[in-house]
Amino acid sequence: MENKTLNTQARAKWKKVAYGGMQPGYADNYTDESFLEDMVMNANVVKRDLLKVMLDSVSITQYLCVVVLVVCVWTYTLSARIDGRTLHLVNAVLLGMGFLVLVLTETKLSISLLLHYLLNIAYFISGLYVLAPLYCTLTRSISSDSIWALTVFLLVIHLFLHDYSGSTIRPPGALKNPTLTSNISLNASIVASVLIASRLPSRHHVFSIMLFSLQIFLFSPLVMYCIKKYNTKVHLCFSLLLTCATLAILFPLHHSLFALFLVLLLFIIVVCPYWLIRIQEYKFEINGPWDEAKLCYDITE
Template structure:
């Protein structure tokens, strides 16, 4: 009696296929892989190669806003020392408002009369509300010492700087699709509370109104103005930022040389050290992608 070979008696084993959603394949375990499994492995597929010059240019926006906050603190300090009168503060407020409108008009391509009127109407209501609420702000912290006010204001400013959106502006034009995120709102609220605390230490109603108007103009509209300048011309943005750093450092040096050294060190750390550090640590980044990653379904919806 003849016998048949093993190859004839057993059916041909099906070939294993790599599928995302197909269940168990007959003849193979659910976790089976063959010799081609690691052939699809890719390392550092989505790692962005960064240029140190580009990173340093992007970091200037952070140093620029640090200058803006430092200038606000300088104005607060000189006001509390009675070096700035209420009339000087009002002139400064008007100058900032006019220059902001001019920059917005010259740099924005889609600015219309209706949009400018919308901004002007909102600012009118804004300034009227500040003037009405000035007596309340003046007496808000009468029973609290000045040292306690500064002790609370400093962490609030740090929180503001830490959560601030350095990639865009705090406010957007009417009808814009992008709205400020939660961290930007928290950052703005921290700056407003800090401004109220500082304003409550001033002696007169006009003083309180002037310093609150100045602070809120800077914290609300300065990010929008600097964003418009950067979008209009990056070279103009660099010139404006470098000039702002120079003015800030000169004013801080006149106030205290030690603070000048500290602020200069922060600028160097943010603009030079951090970009170099980021480029250096990119060499240690190791990202692995392969068939074991979660499948991503792509749907092509066409008319």
């Protein structure tokens, strides 16, 4: 009688229970034929398009051109190929163009917003002009080789930690808290600008190069974000013009660096997206009833 009862329990149908313990006649790790019926493969894998990835990589090459352009202006200024008057003119043109882009791409334009822009710009320029004499004597006891090495190191940190997606960029009227990495990136670029400006002979040169550098590092991400948000085609045209201008300025400075930078741009735009698409074929993700349960709440009730 006892053996018959055990055989009946062993032939009982197995049920999947969460906290029911062991079922008589089955091992604790037993699974039946229906175990893999709910298996889903690559449910959360995003299939990427090559052209879309290449267009997304334009933001990276665009900012690389911005940083290289700043370094070229630094080099030309330190070698006295660009004087203070030319830098003042460049700063005025950049400031006017950036202000115009913000105004044209702003959907909720008002007199108070224009005054807010003008006051912030006035405070920024005034504070920079007052601090210019301090920057002149900041690194007199440090050799130029050390300054350049530290500047390159800071720019590498800036490029490595920069927010290329634009998720931490704060457009006018938006409230977004910048991340730690974006703050470190911005501070690294500012310190690099101060180090380069400290090697210039006069306060006017220091003021001009600091204004130029901070306009680029502080405001160019916001301007490029507004252009990209406004129109994708305009953003691509702007990126093409910026790339051509950067290459044109870099070519007379150093031919080898020009070739290296051109190869780097092609590598980022063409090779890296192609690699990303190719390795996507090896993406293998399995989901099923063994995954951790996810609680769903109905907020309408």
